[in-house]
Amino acid sequence: MNREVTETGTREVLAARGLVKQYGAFTAVDGVDLTVHAGEIFGLLGPNGAGKTTTVNMCTGLLRPTAGTVRIDGLDVEREGRAAKRLIGYVPDEPYLYEKLTAREFVHFMGELYGVRSRLDERVEELLNYFGLLDAADNLIGGFSHGMKQKTGLCGMLVHDPLLLVLDEPTVGLDPKSARLLKNTLLTLAARGRAVVLCTHILEIAEAICDRVGILDGGRVVAEGTVEGLRQAARGGSAESLEEVFLRLTGGDEEGLVVEALISS
Amino acid sequence: MNAVAHDAGTVLRLRARILSRLLLPRFTPEAQRVAPYRLLAMLVVGGTLLSLFGITLGHFLSVAFNGQSLRPFLLPALVWSPTAAAVGIFFYAVLSLSATFTYRNDLSLLMLTPISPRIVLADKLFAVSASFSVLMLVVALPDLVGAGRALHAGMGFTIAALVVVLAVPLPAASLAMLLSILVLRWLPPAKARAGTAVIGTIVAAVLSTVAQTFGDVTMRLLWGNVDVVPAVWPGHALVAAADGQIGPSVLYLLSFVVLSLGLAALAIDRAAYLLASGWAVYGEVGRRSSRGAVRMAAPRRTEARARRPEWWPVVRKEWLTLRRDPKLLAQLAYPLLIEGYTFYHAFGNPFTAHPITGRLARFFAASLYLSSSMTALFLLSVLALPIVGREGRSLYLLGLAPVRAGYLLLAKVLFCLAPVVALLEVLLITMAARLLGMSVLQTVYVSAVLVALVTALGCWLVCVGLIWPRLTSDGSRRQVHGTALMVGPISGGILCTVIGFLLAGSFADHSASSLAPYASGAGIFVLTGGIVALVFRIGPRIFHNLLTDDRRPV
Numbered sequence: 035m036n037r038e039v040t041e042t043g044t045r046e047v048l049a050a051r052g053l054v055k056q057y058g059a060f061t062a063v064d065g066v067d068l069t070v071h072a073g074e075i076f077g078l079l080g081p082n083g084a085g086k087t088t089t090v091n092m093c094t095g096l097l098r099p100t101a102g103t104v105r106i107d108g109l110d111v112e113r114e115g116r117a118a119k120r121l122i123g124y125v126p127d128e129p130y131l132y133e134k135l136t137a138r139e140f141v142h143f144m145g146e147l148y149g150v151r152s153r154l155d156e157r158v159e160e161l162l163n164y165f166g167l168l169d170a171a172d173n174l175i176g177g178f179s180h181g182m183k184q185k186t187g188l189c190g191m192l193v194h195d196p197l198l199l200v201l202d203e204p205t206v207g208l209d210p211k212s213a214r215l216l217k218n219t220l221l222t223l224a225a226r227g228r229a230v231v232l233c234t235h236i237l238e239i240a241e242a243i244c245d246r247v248g249i250l251d252g253g254r255v256v257a258e259g260t261v262e263g264l265r266q267a268a269r270g271g272s273a274e275s276l277e278e279v280f281l282r283l284t285g286g287d288e289e290g291l292v293v294e295a296l297i298s299s
Numbered sequence: 300m301n302a303v304a305h306d307a308g309t310v311l312r313l314r315a316r317i318l319s320r321l322l323l324p325r326f327t328p329e330a331q332r333v334a335p336y337r338l339l340a341m342l343v344v345g346g347t348l349l350s351l352f353g354i355t356l357g358h359f360l361s362v363a364f365n366g367q368s369l370r371p372f373l374l375p376a377l378v379w380s381p382t383a384a385a386v387g388i389f390f391y392a393v394l395s396l397s398a399t400f401t402y403r404n405d406l407s408l409l410m411l412t413p414i415s416p417r418i419v420l421a422d423k424l425f426a427v428s429a430s431f432s433v434l435m436l437v438v439a440l441p442d443l444v445g446a447g448r449a450l451h452a453g454m455g456f457t458i459a460a461l462v463v464v465l466a467v468p469l470p471a472a473s474l475a476m477l478l479s480i481l482v483l484r485w486l487p488p489a490k491a492r493a494g495t496a497v498i499g500t501i502v503a504a505v506l507s508t509v510a511q512t513f514g515d516v517t518m519r520l521l522w523g524n525v526d527v528v529p530a531v532w533p534g535h536a537l538v539a540a541a542d543g544q545i546g547p548s549v550l551y552l553l554s555f556v557v558l559s560l561g562l563a564a565l566a567i568d569r570a571a572y573l574l575a576s577g578w579a580v581y582g583e584v585g586r587r588s589s590r591g592a593v594r595m596a597a598p599r600r601t602e603a604r605a606r607r608p609e610w611w612p613v614v615r616k617e618w619l620t621l622r623r624d625p626k627l628l629a630q631l632a633y634p635l636l637i638e639g640y641t642f643y644h645a646f647g648n649p650f651t652a653h654p655i656t657g658r659l660a661r662f663f664a665a666s667l668y669l670s671s672s673m674t675a676l677f678l679l680s681v682l683a684l685p686i687v688g689r690e691g692r693s694l695y696l697l698g699l700a701p702v703r704a705g706y707l708l709l710a711k712v713l714f715c716l717a718p719v720v721a722l723l724e725v726l727l728i729t730m731a732a733r734l735l736g737m738s739v740l741q742t743v744y745v746s747a748v749l750v751a752l753v754t755a756l757g758c759w760l761v762c763v764g765l766i767w768p769r770l771t772s773d774g775s776r777r778q779v780h781g782t783a784l785m786v787g788p789i790s791g792g793i794l795c796t797v798i799g800f801l802l803a804g805s806f807a808d809h810s811a812s813s814l815a816p817y818a819s820g821a822g823i824f825v826l827t828g829g830i831v832a833l834v835f836r837i838g839p840r841i842f843h844n845l846l847t848d849d850r851r852p853v
Binding site: 096122 | 489607609611612613615616619620623624691692693695696697698699700701702703846847848
């Protein structure tokens with residue numbers, strides 16, 4: 035959160051082209067193109083099994099795509115992995131951390147792993163303080179609640195001041211105060227020129243803070259644009275909320291029939 | 300009664316389905332069709348191999364003790380071996396059942412269903428007990444068959460041995476279930492498991508030490524005088540069967556089985572009641588540790604950090620994790636304690652004893668090599684084999700990091716090698732130099748061989764664990780696949796044997812012009828160096844693939 039990034043809005047921080055991931059005969063992600071600019075919060079929405087996590091795993095270098103390329107600030111994740119990874123921070127939906135480290139040790143460890151040389155101690159203290167973890171900083175992560183682990187994971191992923199922050203369902207398990215803090219943090223990061231990719235099911239959050247959203251269904255991007263633009267596009271602008279747009283695009287508007295069938299059976 | 304039968308049927312069908320999955324590498328129709336034949340083939344081949352082992356052991360004992368009566372040696376061992384097995388099973392069963400009650404989440408799911416909690420817990424108890432019975436069938440039954448053949452016992456002995464290996468785990472597991480329930484009220488699961496592992500190690504070390512110091516005397520004094528203690532009834536049943544006294548043997552076995560079933564019923568009943576009432580649940584939220592914060596490593600200076608290599612943070616993380624894992628520390632301490640005491644007991648204090656010479660020196664050197672290489676293999680099997688799998692679901696953190704896979708591998712290898720090399724060099728080479736009166740050059744040579752062996756072993760075992768990790772482990776179970784548990788130690792044992800022969804060859808008496816000792820010495824370093832080079836050639840690619848492919852759980 036220290037470096038200011040200029041060229042906000044024009045600099046392509048994440049550029050994924052033709053991403054495909056196949057597991058045997060099953061295609062989890064089928065030709066996804068994504069572009070996220072500096073200073074932008076991009077919401078990746080989609081029903082369960084749509085391919086969101088697979089897509090972000092490929093974007094962060096955690097999963098090798100069957101086809102397609104990912105560039106982070108112009109660096110190819112496959113070929114220039116080390117340099118590209120220095121620019122990424124990723125917090126998955128289940129924060130699996132090292133349970134036998136304390137929160138402070140974990141954030142230190144992540145800082146050292148990412149090669150943070152200067153002011154690491156101060157930066158760790160700042161982040162722990164910012165996320166309200168200072169009192170628990172010397173407790174083992176194994177004893178933390180889900181929300182505390184989530185916040186510790188965030189500290190670990192922000193310690194190297196990434197240009198691209200990817201979060202998968204970041205508000206799950208967070209109390210309202212922490213969720214508000216997280217939303218403000220993401221807005222601050224975007225204001226300072228960082229790019230944020232947010233995978234979420236909670237459409238209110240996407241509606242509130244995302245500059246653009248992409249809707250994935252069946253491994254394909256079925257819609258992409260600003261929330262307002264999607265509303266306009268869906269049935270000639272008759273849709274009132276992102277939820278309605280989402281349900282129409284992903285076939286979820288048939289849920290009424292399903293509920294009726296369940297009740298009558 | 301119908302409800303009980305229905306519940307039991309449901310649980311048994313579930314258990315059968317889970318077990319059938321173990322036989323099916325892939326859930327294809329072809330795999331399902333082949334599964335019964337696969338099981339039959341495994342049983343036939345496994346049974347034949349184990350029978351052959353038992354027969355060979357019996358033959359070996361008969362030949363080795365030719366002309367002497369085996370009875371004074373074997374009968375006390377027969378009485379006490381089921382008891383010793385039960386003690387070991389008890390501690391492992393506490394670990395397994397603690398996990399069943401806490402980490403593995405199917406218990407709470409099953410307890411929510413209308414199935415009787417007693418049936419659910421009976422299933423859990425018998426599953427744990429049966430897993431130990433299978434282990435006993437493979438490990439203990441061939442030994443007992445061999446002992447029976449050496450004692451010229453009849454078929455009755457084999458049947459008694461079969462009943463013993465099947466029945467002994469049940470009371471141990473029942474007691475473990477009762478203890479787990481009590482302990483889990485007062486301790487969080489992780490501490491309960493760590494505490495059990497540490498106590499188990501201490502008990503094993505004490506029993507081993509007592510057995511070495513007073514073993515024969517104690518066993519011979521006690522074996523005929525403690526038959527009121529149920530724990531030795533299986534042993535007495537074996538002895539009676541070996542003597543051809545079928546009546547007393549059946550009586551001992553029947554009494555033991557009835558008592559075991561009673562204990563199992565009591566454990567199931569109390570566990571069901573205490574779990575359902577909420578008594579046996581540790582209140583983690585309301586009981587924050589009063590000890591408070593963990594002592595943190597001293598703050599480091601930025602300039603020092605700037606000089607550190609890329610792999611350093613991973614080594615430091617491994618060290619912080621190891622020093623807070625009492626279970627792992629206990630596993631590492633056990634062989635060292637036993638090793639140290641065995642040598643002290645056998646040869647006395649190395650700093651005050653006179654150097655050993657002649658044939659005894661050769662025997663001592665051979666046993667020193669054997670024990671030090673086996674200790675290294677054991678320590679590295681505990682430390683190096685699961686070091687990648689121990690990352691578990693946190694492996695993605697290393698996958699995200701801008702660190703080359705080669706450096707990650709190097710960090711893992713260095714962390715495993717450093718303590719093992721240091722311990723073995725200090726403990727064993729000192730003893731060798733003192734007791735064998737080796738020259739400085741010889742001591743340096745043997746030290747170098749040991750370092751080369753440990754390095755090759757460590758690299759190889761890390762690589763095996765890298766090829767077959769078990770990343771979905773929740774920390775309560777093994778962190779590598781069964782294949783790694785077979786391939787790692789067996790290939791490690793072969794390497795130790797080959798190096799042992801080469802080492803012996805390099806010390807062998809030859810004519811002055813012979814190059815054989817030098818060739819043997821060079822062979823050691825070529826072989827170990829080749830293994831290290833191979834691991835660092837293929838390992839980084841395997842590690843990189845693991846970090847970026849579909850095997851890593853996401």
